[in-house]
Amino acid sequence: MSAGTSAISERKQAVRQQHGRWLTALLLAPSVIWFFVLLILPLIVVVVYSVGVRAPAGGYQAAFTFDNYLNLPARWAAFRNTLTLAPLGTLICLLAGYPLAYFLAVKASAKWRVLLLILVIVPFWTSFLIRTYAWIFILGGRGIPALLDSIGIEGVRLINTPFSVMCGIVYAYLPLMVFPIYVSLEKLDKRLLEASEDLGAGPWATFRQITLPLSAPGMITGCMLVFILLMGEYLIPQMLGGGKVFFIGNALVDLFLQSLNWPYGSACAMALVLIMLITVTLYLRATSATGGRRDASLI
Amino acid sequence: MDRKDFIKQLRRYQKGSISRRHFLGVTGLGTATAVLAGSMPHLLTSRRAYAQDLGDQVNLTTWPDYHEVKNFEKFTAETGVKINVTVFGSNEEMFAKLKAGGTGWDVLVPTNYTIETYVGEDMFEELDAALLPNYAPASYTDPRFTEAGNVGGKTYAVHKDWGTTGYVINSSKVTENPTSWKEFWDLTNGAHAGRTMVHDYQLTTIGNALKYFGYSFNSNDEKELAEAEKLLIDSKPNLFAINSDYKPSLLNGDAYMSVCWTGDAKQLKKTDPAFDYVLGKEGGEIWADFYAVPKGAPHRAAAYALINFLLEPHVNADEVLFHGYPVADKRVIDLLPPEIVNDPIMYPAAELLAPLEFGAAATLTNPARAEIMARFKSA
Numbered sequence: 001m002s003a004g005t006s007a008i009s010e011r012k013q014a015v016r017q018q019h020g021r022w023l024t025a026l027l028l029a030p031s032v033i034w035f036f037v038l039l040i041l042p043l044i045v046v047v048v049y050s051v052g053v054r055a056p057a058g059g060y061q062a063a064f065t066f067d068n069y070l071n072l073p074a075r076w077a078a079f080r081n082t083l084t085l086a087p088l089g090t091l092i093c094l095l096a097g098y099p100l101a102y103f104l105a106v107k108a109s110a111k112w113r114v115l116l117l118i119l120v121i122v123p124f125w126t127s128f129l130i131r132t133y134a135w136i137f138i139l140g141g142r143g144i145p146a147l148l149d150s151i152g153i154e155g156v157r158l159i160n161t162p163f164s165v166m167c168g169i170v171y172a173y174l175p176l177m178v179f180p181i182y183v184s185l186e187k188l189d190k191r192l193l194e195a196s197e198d199l200g201a202g203p204w205a206t207f208r209q210i211t212l213p214l215s216a217p218g219m220i221t222g223c224m225l226v227f228i229l230l231m232g233e234y235l236i237p238q239m240l241g242g243g244k245v246f247f248i249g250n251a252l253v254d255l256f257l258q259s260l261n262w263p264y265g266s267a268c269a270m271a272l273v274l275i276m277l278i279t280v281t282l283y284l285r286a287t288s289a290t291g292g293r294r295d296a297s298l299i
Numbered sequence: 300m301d302r303k304d305f306i307k308q309l310r311r312y313q314k315g316s317i318s319r320r321h322f323l324g325v326t327g328l329g330t331a332t333a334v335l336a337g338s339m340p341h342l343l344t345s346r347r348a349y350a351q352d353l354g355d356q357v358n359l360t361t362w363p364d365y366h367e368v369k370n371f372e373k374f375t376a377e378t379g380v381k382i383n384v385t386v387f388g389s390n391e392e393m394f395a396k397l398k399a400g401g402t403g404w405d406v407l408v409p410t411n412y413t414i415e416t417y418v419g420e421d422m423f424e425e426l427d428a429a430l431l432p433n434y435a436p437a438s439y440t441d442p443r444f445t446e447a448g449n450v451g452g453k454t455y456a457v458h459k460d461w462g463t464t465g466y467v468i469n470s471s472k473v474t475e476n477p478t479s480w481k482e483f484w485d486l487t488n489g490a491h492a493g494r495t496m497v498h499d500y501q502l503t504t505i506g507n508a509l510k511y512f513g514y515s516f517n518s519n520d521e522k523e524l525a526e527a528e529k530l531l532i533d534s535k536p537n538l539f540a541i542n543s544d545y546k547p548s549l550l551n552g553d554a555y556m557s558v559c560w561t562g563d564a565k566q567l568k569k570t571d572p573a574f575d576y577v578l579g580k581e582g583g584e585i586w587a588d589f590y591a592v593p594k595g596a597p598h599r600a601a602a603y604a605l606i607n608f609l610l611e612p613h614v615n616a617d618e619v620l621f622h623g624y625p626v627a628d629k630r631v632i633d634l635l636p637p638e639i640v641n642d643p644i645m646y647p648a649a650e651l652l653a654p655l656e657f658g659a660a661a662t663l664t665n666p667a668r669a670e671i672m673a674r675f676k677s678a
Binding site: 273 | 315388392393394395396398399413416419420493496500501538539540541542547548551552553664666667668670671672674676677678
């Protein structure tokens, strides 16, 4: 009798398990299809194109050659610009974003915090293009340079320089850095700070030994977000750099739309993907070694 | 209803004892008229008649600031066809998008030197002249402005307007009165460093650097291109920007000089008379834009209707007054006010036009030029 019941319950369990599996598959299906159609398939197209050759009138012609990859050094300057300005931009975002996040999470009173957080988000309510145009006017001849001119500092040129591109980058990406850091600082147990003070540590030592390590996950996430997006940046150098600051994203646009060298453009795109994979892996290795293993899982 | 009865009803209607509706109803004239009108669309108002044939929209792919919006409104009012406009920054980009496919474009505005390539790639349809009654090949002043539309004796594109690529100076800042491309580059690297713009466009930027040395605008010679590249890279630190959208920076006072197309010079001059247009005496580019219909255009009938509408002389004259580019159609020129026809920017003197060159198809597809442009921009 008891053996019979257990057999039934086992069967029931098996059915339930199978149902569970179906349900899991059903729930996963949309994202699997999404990833396959919109990520894997296009990536395969890019890989296939990257070993082809440019058709005589431009575009893609089927072939199997690695010439496009061997020719990558021809865009070395664009890669170099991206690989210097993207980490630099990330670093400046971190240095500018951390104090702001700290202020919002620790110093600001609860009453003001929500309002201040909204103020950080407000710019996102307007098109990024329009905000970048605003920067063109701020940095252009009738903006800050005109102000400086009126107080006797003449001949300052800001627009269409690496500096103006950096301004645009920090402005655009700062919120992406601030929010992850804010979240990790907000969760910070204030009792740890009190304990540290009780044990005789000064404010600097407390910050360095308690606050900073505990906010590391937020910093790592923020840096990843900013860095990955910056590597593919196209619009800011185009608009605030006046076409003189050339990122790999700009090189790709030119290769696909101007010189119609799709295979070479695909090879450059693959190189960018590889460079990003390598840098991100190395970065995660380095940070998980120093900042604890669980940090990596946050991304 | 016999004849007598009909006359009786007509008298009653004339005397006012029955309404017009009743009269049309009992005699059957109302139905007859409706049937007749339905089978003869041009008897009805144009709006409903066209709507059945043309669909409700047409996709036009063109350049920025290139059409009088009032003309578009007029076309939509007459035909019920809404015009969706897409603008591009370069012919290369336009070609790339159409080649990639799935654009849904119906009317395209390609420049002379690209048409041969489009036709070679089987991307344009041969135009059906019967659908373009306003197209009159005999009325063009100079065959050079229309011949690029004919490939292998067939017409694939019809003339829209033409223009030149010179440079514009803000004469209140640039007082040297330059007249050549040599002076353009020398001033860029001298008195007005940091105030010059060149196009983000290989054809004109490399072409006008070649002109510094007196070479052909279309040169694909390795040695000559190398010299032009050196000039470009040496000048780069002294350029304000590499950007085909140069009007805002010129009006803003950031830039004093820029490589410039006819219509932009005309529009700048209208805003501020200090802007002068210079055609380098060594030569440079002369070009013509066309209307073409891509193969497989989803709204083909509307595409022809739109081109035909825009070629109508009065409509075209309004277009010219708006965009500031000259046309080669005599019927249109006759309608333009004398200050336009005698305008030195729009219709320059013959001796300035003589050394200008039309861009060549080989220039568009030359990979070496694309590499030079990439090295110049990333330097």
